[in-house]
Amino acid sequence: MLQWLQALVDGVLVGGVYAIVSSGLSLVFGIMGVVNFAHAEFLMVGMFVAWFAWAYLGIDPLLGSLIALVVVFLFGAGIQRTLIRPILKAPQVAQIFLTVGLLFCLENGALLLFGANYRSVSTPYQTESLRLGGIIVSLPYLLAFLMSGLSGGLLWAFLRFSRTGRAMRATALDPMAAKLVGIDTDRMHQIAFGLGVGLTAFGGAVILPYLTVYPAVGAQYVVLMFTVVVLGGLGSVAGAAVGGIAVGVIQAFSALVFPVQLQNLVLFLVFIAVLALRPQGLLKGASA
Amino acid sequence: MSAILSVRNLTRRFGGLTAVNNVSFDLSRGEVLGLIGPNGAGKTTLFNLLVGIHKPTAGSIRLDGREIAGLAPNRVARAGMTKTFQNVALFQESTVLDNVLTGGLLHEDVAGARARAAAILDRVGLAGIAHKLAGDLSFPERARVEVARALCTRPAILLLDEVMAALTPVEMEAFLALVRTLRADGLTLIVVEHHMHAIMTLCDRILVLNFGGLIAEGTPREVAHHPAVIEAYLGKAYAEGGADA
Amino acid sequence: MTEAVASPRAAALRPGRAVLIAAVLAVALAVPLGLDPQGYPIRVLTLTLLFAAMGQAWNIVGGLANQISLGHAGFFGIGAYASTILLRDFGLSPWLGMLAGMALAALAAAALAVPTFRLKGHYFALVTLAFGEVMRVIANSWSSVTGGPVGLSVPFAPDSLWMFQFGAARPYYYICLGALVAVTLVFWRIKAGALGYRLRAIKENADAAEVIGVDTFRAKLQAGLISATLTAGLGTVYAQFSYFFDPDTIFGVATISVRMALIAIVGGVGLTFGPIVGAFFIIPVEEFANAALAGRAAGLSAFVYGAVLIAVILLKPEGLLALFAALGKRWRERRR
Numbered sequence: 001m002l003q004w005l006q007a008l009v010d011g012v013l014v015g016g017v018y019a020i021v022s023s024g025l026s027l028v029f030g031i032m033g034v035v036n037f038a039h040a041e042f043l044m045v046g047m048f049v050a051w052f053a054w055a056y057l058g059i060d061p062l063l064g065s066l067i068a069l070v071v072v073f074l075f076g077a078g079i080q081r082t083l084i085r086p087i088l089k090a091p092q093v094a095q096i097f098l099t100v101g102l103l104f105c106l107e108n109g110a111l112l113l114f115g116a117n118y119r120s121v122s123t124p125y126q127t128e129s130l131r132l133g134g135i136i137v138s139l140p141y142l143l144a145f146l147m148s149g150l151s152g153g154l155l156w157a158f159l160r161f162s163r164t165g166r167a168m169r170a171t172a173l174d175p176m177a178a179k180l181v182g183i184d185t186d187r188m189h190q191i192a193f194g195l196g197v198g199l200t201a202f203g204g205a206v207i208l209p210y211l212t213v214y215p216a217v218g219a220q221y222v223v224l225m226f227t228v229v230v231l232g233g234l235g236s237v238a239g240a241a242v243g244g245i246a247v248g249v250i251q252a253f254s255a256l257v258f259p260v261q262l263q264n265l266v267l268f269l270v271f272i273a274v275l276a277l278r279p280q281g282l283l284k285g286a287s288a
Numbered sequence: 289m290s291a292i293l294s295v296r297n298l299t300r301r302f303g304g305l306t307a308v309n310n311v312s313f314d315l316s317r318g319e320v321l322g323l324i325g326p327n328g329a330g331k332t333t334l335f336n337l338l339v340g341i342h343k344p345t346a347g348s349i350r351l352d353g354r355e356i357a358g359l360a361p362n363r364v365a366r367a368g369m370t371k372t373f374q375n376v377a378l379f380q381e382s383t384v385l386d387n388v389l390t391g392g393l394l395h396e397d398v399a400g401a402r403a404r405a406a407a408i409l410d411r412v413g414l415a416g417i418a419h420k421l422a423g424d425l426s427f428p429e430r431a432r433v434e435v436a437r438a439l440c441t442r443p444a445i446l447l448l449d450e451v452m453a454a455l456t457p458v459e460m461e462a463f464l465a466l467v468r469t470l471r472a473d474g475l476t477l478i479v480v481e482h483h484m485h486a487i488m489t490l491c492d493r494i495l496v497l498n499f500g501g502l503i504a505e506g507t508p509r510e511v512a513h514h515p516a517v518i519e520a521y522l523g524k525a526y527a528e529g530g531a532d533a
Numbered sequence: 534m535t536e537a538v539a540s541p542r543a544a545a546l547r548p549g550r551a552v553l554i555a556a557v558l559a560v561a562l563a564v565p566l567g568l569d570p571q572g573y574p575i576r577v578l579t580l581t582l583l584f585a586a587m588g589q590a591w592n593i594v595g596g597l598a599n600q601i602s603l604g605h606a607g608f609f610g611i612g613a614y615a616s617t618i619l620l621r622d623f624g625l626s627p628w629l630g631m632l633a634g635m636a637l638a639a640l641a642a643a644a645l646a647v648p649t650f651r652l653k654g655h656y657f658a659l660v661t662l663a664f665g666e667v668m669r670v671i672a673n674s675w676s677s678v679t680g681g682p683v684g685l686s687v688p689f690a691p692d693s694l695w696m697f698q699f700g701a702a703r704p705y706y707y708i709c710l711g712a713l714v715a716v717t718l719v720f721w722r723i724k725a726g727a728l729g730y731r732l733r734a735i736k737e738n739a740d741a742a743e744v745i746g747v748d749t750f751r752a753k754l755q756a757g758l759i760s761a762t763l764t765a766g767l768g769t770v771y772a773q774f775s776y777f778f779d780p781d782t783i784f785g786v787a788t789i790s791v792r793m794a795l796i797a798i799v800g801g802v803g804l805t806f807g808p809i810v811g812a813f814f815i816i817p818v819e820e821f822a823n824a825a826l827a828g829r830a831a832g833l834s835a836f837v838y839g840a841v842l843i844a845v846i847l848l849k850p851e852g853l854l855a856l857f858a859a860l861g862k863r864w865r866e867r868r869r
Binding site: 340341360362364365370371373377378379380381386389390391393397398401437438440441 | 725726727730731733734737738740741742743744745746747748749750
Binding site for chain 1: 595599601603647648649652654655656658659660662663664666667670671673674787791794795798802831832833835836838839840841842843846847850
């Protein structure tokens with residue numbers, strides 16, 4: 001019993017990070033209609049930014065996550081301008097393969113620049129944990145969860161209340177109408193893409209205290225992130241939160257039952273099943 | 289004569305909206321039946337139910353005595369009923385011949401379908417543009433290709449969904465002449481059309497649909513003078529003498 | 534008039550093209566005779582032919598049915614594992630193992646078709662991607678049968694056509710050439726035949742296709758089964774040619790799935806000669822990049838690969854054949 005409760009806690013903590021990491025992917029789809037296969041690579045980029053900030057400037061990854069957000073936001077906005085914008089109206093084949101090409105370039109660009117080494121940070125709280133009854137709550141997991149929750153709340157408030165956020169939602173709902181009322185939809189796309197990949201990079205930075213970074217780390221997250229957004233409904237940021245927690249818990253529970261190599265298998269099967277049965281997501285109607 | 293098509297209590301709901309409500313009618317072999325009603329009355333939904341694009345919520349559709357409600361559209365086509373599309377749904381990047389030929393593959397191999405398609409194109413007056421791309425055609429040409437493609441499936445019943453919508457009066461007359469020849473060959477037709485003149489001169493019998501339900505049925509003369517119809521629909525269009533609703 | 538319209542237009546080859554094809558085939562048959570049967574160039578050519586055939590098999594689904602699969606590595610790996618395991622455990626000829634792998638892949642494709650037949654575009658790509666990954670995870674974890682992450686070696690046998698094993702590359706070259714011709718013929722037959730018409734109709738307007746009698750599920754299923762089966766057969770050829778493979782390579786997204794698609798796209802999606810042109814561009818470029826920079830810059834070839842993909846999509850999404858056609862037209866006009 002206790003081990004299931006422990007798994008539930010672990011799953012929720014990890015799932016919170018999955019939520020923020022995947023909300024960026026959902027945001028990009030919701031506002032631009034582009035499924036970005038390269039999205040998980042920005043998690044890797046964010047981890048590298050945070051690692052370098054830690055290694056050379058001594059900045060804790062939890063703070064470095066803000067640097068990762070800003071740097072990757074700008075990087076993403078540049079990529080949107082040069083690569084994504086030209087294919088916004090192209091057939092889906094073109095969109096799929098452009099972002100797949102981007103995936104290879106980012107992963108292998110990192111390999112060329114930084115080598116295949118695994119890098120990790122050391123922080124004072126890395127091995128700390130809290131005990132609640134029989135449940136152990138790992139401190140780095142908890143901090144990452146809290147940072148994710150905080151940024152998720154800020155994202156929600158931004159989309160809901162800020163002028164830009166509302167303009168972005170308007171662009172998602174009806175680009176023509178948004179244009180007519182004077183919204184610069186092109187700029188909204190750029191902000192949405194920058195913000196989407198920036199949030200994912202942020203998520204990458206906050207998990208750095210308990211993980212290691214290497215160029216291929218993004219590959220671990222590709223199907224995971226799509227499972228999260230498909231569970232929550234492609235394009236729904238609120239859905240990504242629910243999907244993230246769900247995936248975290250599914251992973252943690254399946255780890256109790258199956259050998260560790262099969263953990264991802266369960267995830268993939270859930271993913272295929274969801275797409276087959278409810279491609280519009282488990283929650284319906286909630287939009288960005 | 290026995291009915292080729294019997295529709296009983298056909299109903300389709302989308303969420304809270306009842307698009308087609310408890311519709312029943314019979315269609316005799318060789319008959320041309322008109323289906324009219326204001327916008328949103330459920331005409332296209334009814335067509336989509338008949339050919340299987342939508343599944344009925346309740347009710348039965350019998351074609352030659354065989355229940356076809358709920359079958360996939362390709363099964364309905366095989367059973368002998370097909371339709372043209374309201375907004376013209378040609379295969380834009382294929383040639384006219386290839387569009388029509390694809391319909392023929394239902395019963396024949398490619399060579400047989402090609403020969404049949406060529407004969408049909410000849411008949412509907414499109415042989416000269418057989419190798420043009422469907423995407424490059426004019427409106428009257430597109431309407432004819434839609435009909436030709438449907439004919440190539442060798443239907444017993446053909447549903448025409450506002451196929452004359454974009455035509456000028458002259459083009460429409462030519463098109464009506466074509467439809468009359470099809471009828472003379474024994475094809476059974478159901479026609480949805482906003483052009484009252486077309487409907488009144490073409491059809492043996494007319495059904496009037498409003499808010500998803502049948503409100504009147506009869507010969508063109510009867511329907512034109514039916515009080516419920518005049519109120520619901522013709523009051524605005526036909527009584528003012530306009531051919532265009 | 535009727536006769537003129539009815540004469541088969543697409544099915545017949547123009548005489549000029551038939552001569553060209555015969556000439557290219559003759560050259561393809563003759564080339565290995567001038568090459569060292571053990572050498573590097575013939576190995577690259579063999580690999581190129583094999584990947585051209587793989588791109589062609591993908592083209593049946595991706596080009597004709599417009600279903601963008603990112604999981605064909607799943608079928609490829611099934612073919613490689615099936616024949617190799619049957620050879621290792623029962624000494625079965627890989628030719629028979631190939632048939633077993635093809636049957637297994639057809640089963641997998643049919644199982645996959647049930648959840649995916651309604652899906653289009655991104656969603657289809659995502660599910661097939663997950664399918665390939667499922668196969669990779671299974672191969673990695675089911676060590677007792679697959680050998681696990683370490684991979685699998687083809688048991689050594691002396692030169693024998695029946696055991697599909699040769700010391701030199703030359704026989705493999707001819708086998709791959711034969712495979713390419715066979716897959717291309719299948720592709721061409723489908724494209725010109727009833728299934729091709731049906732798939733084009735579905736691609737352009739699935740509702741209209743259904744209403745005029747096209748069974749869309751069946752047509753997609755047929756295309757998917759044929760494509761998966763051929764891909765599995767090529768997986769066996771790959772296993773025999775390379776002697777060794779591991780789950781991450783044979784079920785890889787980048788190494789197999791995307792590469793198959795890329796080859797078709799670079800040459801020209803849906804065109805009969807697209808994947809051949811694509812493979813003769815991509816594979817030599819990759820090999821050259823790898824050879825020139827071997828070991829020194831890990832990741833460079835994959836980086837270049839991604840960059841080529843991006844460049845093709847941005848500059849010439851219709852592929853190289855369209856580019857050649859445009860250049861050829863301009864050249865002819867200038868001569869006039």
